Amino acid sequence: MAAQYAISGTTAKGIAASIERAVAGGGLGPGAALPPVRRLADDLGVSPGTVATAYKELRQRGIVVTRGRGGTVVAQAPSVGSRRPPRVPEGVRDLAGGYPDPAFLPELRPPSPVSPVPGSHRGAPRLAALEELTRAWFARDGVPAEHVTFAHGALDCVARLLSTELKPGDSVAVEDPGFHHLLDLVPALGLRIVPVEVDDAGILPEALRAALRAGVRALVCSPRGQSPRGGYFTRERRDALVEVLAGFPEVLVIEDDHNAEVSGAPSYAALAAAGLPRWAQVRTVSKHLGIDLRWAGLACDATTLARHDGRMLLTSGWVSHILQETVARLLADEEVAGLVGRAEEAYTERREALLGELARRGIAAHGASGLNVWVPVRDESAVVNGLRSYGWWVAAGARFRIAAPTAVRITTATLEPAAAARLASDFAGVLGESEAMYGG
Numbered sequence: 001m002a003a004q005y006a007i008s009g010t011t012a013k014g015i016a017a018s019i020e021r022a023v024a025g026g027g028l029g030p031g032a033a034l035p036p037v038r039r040l041a042d043d044l045g046v047s048p049g050t051v052a053t054a055y056k057e058l059r060q061r062g063i064v065v066t067r068g069r070g071g072t073v074v075a076q077a078p079s080v081g082s083r084r085p086p087r088v089p090e091g092v093r094d095l096a097g098g099y100p101d102p103a104f105l106p107e108l109r110p111p112s113p114v115s116p117v118p119g120s121h122r123g124a125p126r127l128a129a130l131e132e133l134t135r136a137w138f139a140r141d142g143v144p145a146e147h148v149t150f151a152h153g154a155l156d157c158v159a160r161l162l163s164t165e166l167k168p169g170d171s172v173a174v175e176d177p178g179f180h181h182l183l184d185l186v187p188a189l190g191l192r193i194v195p196v197e198v199d200d201a202g203i204l205p206e207a208l209r210a211a212l213r214a215g216v217r218a219l220v221c222s223p224r225g226q227s228p229r230g231g232y233f234t235r236e237r238r239d240a241l242v243e244v245l246a247g248f249p250e251v252l253v254i255e256d257d258h259n260a261e262v263s264g265a266p267s268y269a270a271l272a273a274a275g276l277p278r279w280a281q282v283r284t285v286s287k288h289l290g291i292d293l294r295w296a297g298l299a300c301d302a303t304t305l306a307r308h309d310g311r312m313l314l315t316s317g318w319v320s321h322i323l324q325e326t327v328a329r330l331l332a333d334e335e336v337a338g339l340v341g342r343a344e345e346a347y348t349e350r351r352e353a354l355l356g357e358l359a360r361r362g363i364a365a366h367g368a369s370g371l372n373v374w375v376p377v378r379d380e381s382a383v384v385n386g387l388r389s390y391g392w393w394v395a396a397g398a399r400f401r402i403a404a405p406t407a408v409r410i411t412t413a414t415l416e417p418a419a420a421a422r423l424a425s426d427f428a429g430v431l432g433e434s435e436a437m438y439g440g
């Protein structure tokens with residue numbers, strides 16, 4: 001898509017500001033191609049170096065990306081814009097969001113009343129009770145818990161870790177397909193994405209080795225419940241990845257164990273438990289206690305802890321103690337623990353029911369753990385629109401992919417087994433129509 005907006009400016013900063021205004025205002029949408037450097041330089045009466053500097057600044061700030069011979073284009077999720085998922089049409093069942101079943105989320109119990117804060121919590125940012133519970137949570141699964149801290153959710157934590165560890169232009173290895181918000185976040189921080197192929201056991205060791213040899217400074221991955229494909233680390237895969245990472249001790253390894261309590265997969269294979277020199281594992285409670293609880297626990301090495309907390313001290317300072325107390329009450333509640341256990345059982349049953357129903361119809365799919373099923377298809381749009389006609393709304397895989405093959409993602413958290421059979425039957429019908437359109 002060619003740019004339709006008239007870019008202006010006589011300096012690098014002026015040109016960059018003009019393009020940024022167009023992106024923020026919608027005049028240049030995601031994927032819009034910017035003019036070649038020399039052509040824009042001629043149009044504006046400036047040197048090619050001035051335009052190149054403007055484009056470089058925009059790349060470093062995550063507003064545009066360069067695609068080699070494909071030129072420079074507006075990023076799919078530019079850091080000055082907000083890309084939201086497609087609006088769910090009326091009259092369809094939403095299986096696209098990746099959210100938990102509200103029936104398995106406990107009632108939130110914030111403290112009441114709340115006394116005024118006498119000054120600042122910067123001197124004691126973490127509630128002792130929640131810190132103790134967090135240490136026990138990580139230690140239960142073999143993750144070293146000597147150094148723990150808190151953040152405002154997983155992406156907030158990952159963003160802080162990457163921004164304190166790396167500089168603009170550095171490379172980060174990420175799963176492909178992977179978590180779409182992370183794929184948006186990395187370029188927004190001015191960092192370059194290096195996609196790493198995954199299968200049902202997580203990251204492929206040789207793909208990781210290639211990324212490390214290419215010079216990545218950090219790796220972000222999921223030990224289980226990987227979104228969107230659902231893989232989880234086996235012991236064998238974990239050991240193979242640790243062997244690869246051993247040759248690159250300076251690389252920061254960040255594990256996002258975002259659905260630790262409801263993934264339906266074991267936790268013994270976390271990379272964080274393998275003695276890596278630079279590591280961090282972040283866990284959130286949004287999938288099992290409530291999506292509005294913007295809290296995350298972080299276990300990490302001493303250097304990473306100091307960098308994370310040092311940056312937080314200079315910005316938000318601490319996570320709200322009201323929020324911390326709410327989380328602590330829920331984590332210590334035995335009735336809530338029972339509800340979470342039932343949720344994990346139900347999510348496993350529902351995910352496996354859809355996988356089984358699809359398999360009975362000859363449709364290959366993936367979902368070893370977590371809340372989603374990933375189904376390879378030839379034409380994502382045809383499948384999404386076809387299922388919509390049957391009353392189902394699923395997510396096109398394009399939001400989650402870089403170089404991975406086409407697919408759709410189905411969230412099974414609320415999909416009962418009986419409904420899974422109907423969905424699989426409709427899916428088979430849609431694939432039949434799609435294959436007929438392509439000539440078999």
